[in-house]
């Protein structure tokens with residue numbers, strides 16, 4: 547069962563989480579404000595109600611996880627989101643990251659390869675009331691050619707390499723943030739499709755994500 551009530555206690559726990567993220571180096575006020583507003587416990591089973599605001603990942607079914615709040619904040623900060631941008635997310639999972647992006651005023655296109663997770667988001671009533679998110683069931687390696695190009699692309703699973711079809715769906719000047727690697731940890735990368743046609747790759751900290759897999763799971 548999903549919780550549907552956002553109590554004072556949850557709001558207090560969220561405030562503490564935001565303070566913790568700030569002291570861990572997250573400096574984007576827009577990202578911190580979004581995390582301070584979104585009831586993260588709504589995205590988890592009520593069994594996790596008391597610990598939903600701890601800085602850790604949780605199971606969401608199908609062997610998948612909702613990312614650590616620090617990871618969500620870190621990736622979102624690297625994207626340097628501006629209002630009204632078009633953003634593709636690969637790996638909808640619990641949809642928490644998609645809501646964080648939508649709260650920043652962008653149009654979110656999010657893809658999930660696990661049918662059960664995709665269907666469960668369709669049943670999530672509170673999520674349906676959140677504007678600005680379009681959900682797709684498919685393989686994120688393919689992106690969404692019909693809706694391309696995107697200002698920003700965010701991959702929330704460990705990519706074995708920088709997916710070429712996604713690079714092709716970035717606008718000139720567009721930015722993709724993704725963890726790259728096939729080991730236990732992966733390096734966070736930011737790929738910029740520079741206006742002159744060059745790809746600039748910046749490398750950041752190590753993180754640990756579930757793998758980005760090809761094809762769909764029914």
Ligand code: SAH
Pocket residue numbers: 610611612613636637638639640641642643644657658659660663684685686687702703756757758759760761
């Ligand atoms: N953004 C999510 C994190 C979920 S974990 C959240 O906020 O909860 C990563 C997700 O990526 C998993 O749900 C997994 O099924 C999905 N995934 C892995 N490979 C994928 C692919 N090729 N295309 C789409 N989704 C993929």
